[in-house]
Amino acid sequence: MAKVSVIVPAYNSHDTLATCLGSLVHQTLQDIEIIVINDASTDDTWEIMKRCKGQFSDKVRIIDGKVNRGSGGARNQGFDAATGEYIGLVDSDDYVAPNMYELLYNQAKEGDYDIVDSGYYKESTDKAILSTGDNVTGTLDDEKRNILIAGGGYLVTKIFRRELFNCPPIRMRENVRCLEDTEILIYMILRAKKIGNVKEILYKYCDIKGSATKQIDLKVYLDSVVGAMKAIYERCAHLSEYEGAKESIDYMAAVLYSYGINRCLFENIRKYGAKKEYIDKYFLGLNDTQKEYLKSLYGIKEQCFSFLYDKNYIIQQKLAAIDIAIMKKCDQIHKG
Structure with missing residues (x-):
């Protein structure tokens, strides 16, 4: 069993997928499983995935989705395939620091945390955000949960104990163009008993012109x-x-x-x-x-x-x- 399974949905990701996967296959955490799901792309995304699998067969697993199910549906295929003790999520147009999952996993084991969060950098605004401060870490109570939920945050900056997705099973809504994970983060905060943080900027969000969330009627x-x-x-x-x-x-x-x-x-x-x-x-x-x-x-x-x-x-x-x-x-x- 891997320490962390990282799930990457990919749809027509020709311009960004190589950079994204490059940041994952060279993680300092050795026991990592990278699950990449092709969401019925019409470009060469699947070919890029196969080349990565061929080069890093010990770390990379690829799934060729025949039907476009949106990022939620693609992630669901990843959840079903994941074997890791913890699960992380990365979007195919973003990339992460090389030590992200080692730092998150070590912190999770040290504190026996269900969730561990890290910082987030948005290139388009040159802003860095850490949603989970020290005031809400440790054993969660009503006050901490209210602060965390009201503060928002992102699934992709965190790792989650796999049981949170599987016991009982919880999956994302499919074929949704935006806000597909809104309830999932709230659900995870309600279900988790303990949360930790790594106060470093580890996730890099790339604001890609023409991305799915920017073309919505x-x-x-x-x-x-x-x-x-x-x-x-x-x-x-x-x-x-x-x-x-x-x-x-x-x-x-x-x-x-x-x-x-x-x-x-x-x-x-x-x-x-x-x-x-x-x-x-x-x-x-x-x-x-x-x-x-x-x-x-x-x-x-x-x-x-x-x-x-x-x-x-x-x-x-x-x-x-x-x-x-x-x-x-x-x-x-x-x-x-």
């Missing part, structure tokens, strides 16, 4: 928002830790709700300007698609969350006043 984006809101509730509400983290989970649902509403109202917000006195005008002259999605967003919010804006301290602290006012107006319109 209104319907696809709003379907993703609605799907993510549903999935948070369906995947997490039954867990015993849910109630203790409800403030932060409701905040995350409110963020999605706000994203969806603002996307529907985008043209009017741009037309009138982002000022509270124009909020009523934002909801005028919408087409049928926009109206239907606003109704759907409200329905999911009421069915699954029904958060109280003025009593949720995280919403009050983290969301802009105008966004809260827009959400309240949407609620008012649809309550009748």
